[in-house]
């Protein structure tokens with residue numbers, strides 16, 4: 001029998017154990033698993049939090065509409081996390097409040113700002129520290145509720161990154177109208193080129209069950225100003241246009257609506273045949289036109305703010321207007337007309353290459369589209385990939401940018417890293433996006449950048465946009481790796497303003513996602529900014545392209561030859577032999593350079609002027625060609641491959657130095673992924689060097705280590721279950 005003393009001790013012991021269990025489980029609840037993305041809202045340094053607390057005080061924030069509610073909730077969540085206590089929220093703006101959220105309609109105190117806010121447009125906002133009734137106040141004001149929500153996210157970003165609020169004056173409005181994610185998600189939840197688990201959309205339980213994750217997805221997008229999402233794969237299944245699936249899409253649209261996000265659908269051009277029982281999908285057939293009009297009416301009855309259609313037609317086996325001898329414009333206008341009465345848009349993809357055209361694949365989109373300039377109806381926008389081939393680690397700008405002045409063009413970027421090491425390689429895409437946005441088309445003289453083509457300022461278009469192929473999935477951290485969150489983030493920030501700097505965006509992301517400690521930020525940003533060039537070096541240096549393994553594109557495959565299409569092989573693109581390497585796209589070769597404005601064509605077409613980063617994209621060059629370094633092309637090529645591997649090693653060293661500066665769970669996973677990346681970079685380098693050496697027959701430059709395995713070994717590797725392959 002226990003003595004009373006022992007019993008008392010036992011109780012104490014139990015209490016201790018219980019407290020420990022509670023603390024551990026709380027710790028687990030707050031474990032850094034990446035789910036919170038850049039919206040972690042962890043406590044700020046005490047002095048900083050005190051300073052902000054004294055400036056923010058009570059909050060006036062209306063709560064009449066779902067978007068107003070979302071803005072209040074986000075602010076409350078953010079301030080509670082960052083400053084340690086939830087703010088006092090008042091639905092009516094009144095005396096004594098230090099932070100006022102609203103529009104001139106929702107808050108009488110903001111009425112004097114009506115004109116100013118009008119000038120910021122429907123999605124713009126103003127953050128201003130000012131005097132009101134003799135007191136300092138901070139305004140988060142906009143013409144519409146959605147602007148206020150965007151403003152709240154901006155304010156939270158300032159707090160997360162430690163920006164002083166004194167004298168704050170921020171005026172923002174988006175430079176592009178359509179800022180969209182494109183999900184390549186199939187109805188069975190398989191994600192084409194997805195490396196982060198299954199599709200977020202659980203079609204089986206929709207529309208009744210609305211996973212709270214849908215709301216968090218909307219919050220994340222709204223925090224960046226992304227205002228639309230195409231739910232399904234461009235390789236579309238017509239079923240997504242049937243009533244049961246439209247009801248499911250409508251449920252998602254309801255969840256997203258308060259966050260300013262419209263739903264769009266990828267559309268299968270032959271749907272009138274597959275769903276409507278028609279004999280044709282010919283765009284000039286009146287029955288086909290009626291079918292699409294009826295379908296549009298049905299969709300808008302369920303989703304009143306439906307955004308519109310995204311279409312992949314006559315590309316990679318998809319049906320399209322050319323099946324009936326009609327043009328892309330005929331096809332796009334058919335759908336545009338069906339949506340016009342409802343205010344919807346058609347995003348018609350220019351990613352086309354025909355099966356029967358024995359033409360340099362990079363020339364085909366220009367060939368099919370440039371002659372259609374001006375033929376599209378006003379609610380059609382042509383969606384052009386950043387480069388003329390297919391989301392390679394480096395491509396020149398797409399020649400259609402600047403070549404269709406009478407047609408709105410939007411740009412498509414890939415966030416998901418199909419050709420850049422999937423989710424395991426740390427490759428920050430900000431510099432890739434920035435590079436293409438800043439590329440000068442010279443279409444209307446110097447300064448005709450791609451950013452100015454897509455923001456409409458170059459040719460005076462009001463319908464403008466950008467789309468990113470989403471990298472999200474059911475993985476707890478959303479994107480398959482912690483660092484791939486940065487690519488979603490950078491895409492969103494550049495979609496809002498394509499003139500921003502990738503480095504500045506990386507700084508914000510690193511501070512919000514990992515730690516605001518300047519030393520940590522500096523180290524992480526250093527890794528991020530060097531990472532894209534590292535991947536180019538260890539995969540496809542000096543303008544090489546499409547050298548990945550066949551189909552799934554996992555790992556090196558510069559030897560890939562044969563098969564159904566010559567332009568799905570690597571040998572078609574590198575053209576290496578005993579004498580040299582590279583694809584001649586000058587006037588002596590495919591003459592793809594002629595698709596650019598003369599100022600660009602002259603540079604790309606001239607061996608003396610072409611940037612070395614694109615040398616082998618545009619020129620076939622002998623192995624002895626002298627490079628800027630003074631080395632031969634062969635020596636330089638091998639050197640670049642090895643440099644890429646060393647750069648990954650440098651990233652590993654930087655990351656090791658961050659142990660303790662970054663939470664352990666995420667530190668461990670990133671470290672493990674960097675090990676994978678290092679091994680795979682080495683594999684890329686060794687396999688590529690072994691292969692090209694088998695052609696060039698040249699010795700390795702001094703100091704270069706020979707590949708540890710014979711070429712046949714690298715060629716024998718098979719990966720039947722590599723993720724994301726098209727099917």
Ligand code: GCV
Nearest residue numbers: 184192193234235351390726
């Ligand atoms: C959705 C590339 C990808 C395909 C993708 C296609 C496209 O070819 O490998 O998976 O299909 O681009 O953009 O349509």
